[in-house]
Amino acid sequence: MPRLLMLPPAPASRVGTNQVRLDGKFVEGMRYICANWPGEVGCVLRGSDAAIPFGDVYDPAQLPFDLTLLAEGQAVPQEILDASDIVEASGDLHLDLDLADRTVHQRTRCVFVIEYTLGTRLQILGLDRDRSTLQKAKSALWLLQQERRRRRALRRADGVQVNGFPAYDAYRRLNGNTVMYLDNRMQGAMFADQDDLTRKAAVLTAGGPLRLINSGRLEPMKGAQDLVPVARALADRGVNFTLDIYGTGSLQDQIRADIQTHQLAERVRLHAPVDFVTELVPISRRDADLFLSCHRQSDPSCTYVEAMGCGLPVIGYDNAMLSxxxxxxxxxxxxRLADTAALADRIAALASDPAGIGGASRAALDFARRHDFATEFALRRDHLLHLLDASETPADLTKK
Structure with missing residues (x-):
């Protein structure tokens, strides 16, 4: 039975001597993987003191996977690699870019998972308000150096799994065994149904407000600074709308203050984060018509497909992923990127086109169903299992 070792960039911290704090979304994803992988699953994480907003405390002995918690910055011990049939590591994490070399003479297959492009990394750096111009210049140079390492690692790996269109376009030519997937959490009864779409259409047709929703981290890299300006522009244009924002982050106090300053409290509501399955999904299916995204960078946010699975078309900037x-x-x-006036103009036009929104809602749901969590996971699992096919030539005798 093949042993899979996963090295995701998930947060972790020790609690006392025998417990760990882990992200709840990560643990649920790992439970699904363990239930659907035909063998043992191990996981290596690096501990840190960073906050885990949706974290819970777990007893490692009660988890369905073997957990190894390393110190921050620590390299993965060779014996853990050698005991695995497949190592799935993050190509976004610079600490593990040497793993293709460290498995070159072993039976272990090495696969990298990647979602950020160099352009996205530089975009995120540029939006960092806590670094000076000099610090950003030094960080940009470091990113360029790591990108050379990253591209070499992807070439030498046995396979690559890419989340989203931008990274696929950027890296697919480096490795002939590359697959693309769209990460999201939608499955089963979580999806909107025809009754949901009918109710949404009825509200708009009856002249109700266009109900916008946004969820996620309220950070500059997510474009949260543009949410209130878009709302102000819509109000100036006389659009009948509401905007519900679910999230927390460094910009939440500014957003709350701006809502009051510009007298938008009756239209714009800032909510604390809510549980995805039990609260956010039902709210999105029932009380929203359109997902407003102000993401400036081109990361493959799972929010896009998840919103679509709730029957919500997405409107936002023309970053490489959303476009x-x-x-x-x-x-x-x-x-256009960062053009809040253009975004408001487009939303205003949609507010008077219920039929257009209805058609896009159906298309959103159809697309999300074709890329539900189970389908995307099966694609990735089968990609890994094909590496173990005895009829294939071992990678260490070909690419490496």
Whole structure:
């Protein structure tokens, strides 16, 4: 039975001597993987003191996978690698870019999972308000150096799994065994149904407000600073709308203050984060018509597909991910990057086009169903299992 070792960039910290704090979303994902992998599953995480907003305390002995918690920055011990049939590591994490070399003479297959491009990393750096211009210049140089290491690692790996269109376009030519997937948590009864879409359409057709929703981290890299300006522009244009924002982050106090300053409290509501399955999904299915995204960078946010699975078309900036997703799904609209006025203009036009929103809602749901969690996981699992096919030539005799 093949042993899978996973090295995801998930947060972890020790609690006392025998327990760990882990992200709840990560643990649930690992439970699914363990239930659907035909063998043992191990996981290596690096501990840190960083906060885990949706974390819970776990007894490692009660988890369905073997957990090894390393110190922050510590290399993965060779014996853990050698005991595994497949190592799935993050190509976004610079600490593990040497793993393809460290498995080159072993039976272990090495696969990298990656979602950020160099361009996205530089975009995120540029939006960092806590670094000076000099610090950003030094960090940009470091990113360029790591990118050379990353591209070499992807070439030497046995396979690559890429989350989202931008990273696929950037890295697929480096490795002939590359697959793309769209990460999200939608499955089963979580999806919107026809009754949901009918109710949404009825509200708009009856002249009700266009109900916008946004969820996620309230950080500059997520474009949260543009949410209130878009709302102000909509109010100036006389659009009948509401905007519900679910999240927390460094910009939450500014957003709350701006809502009051610009007298938007009756239209714009800032909520604390809520549980995804039991609260956010039902709210999105029942009380929203359109997902407003102000993401400036091109990361493959799972929020896009998750919103679509709730029957919500997505409107936002023309970053490389959303532009492609909106085009392929026929379930979204994009405007120039960081142009809040253009975004408001497009939303205003949609507010008077219930039929257009209804058609995009159906397309959104259809697209999300084709890329539900189970389908995307099966694609990735089968990709890994094919590496163990005895009929294939071992990778260490070919690419490496």
């Amino acid at each position: 492609r997703l909106a085009s392929d799904s026929a379930a979204g609209w994009t405007v």
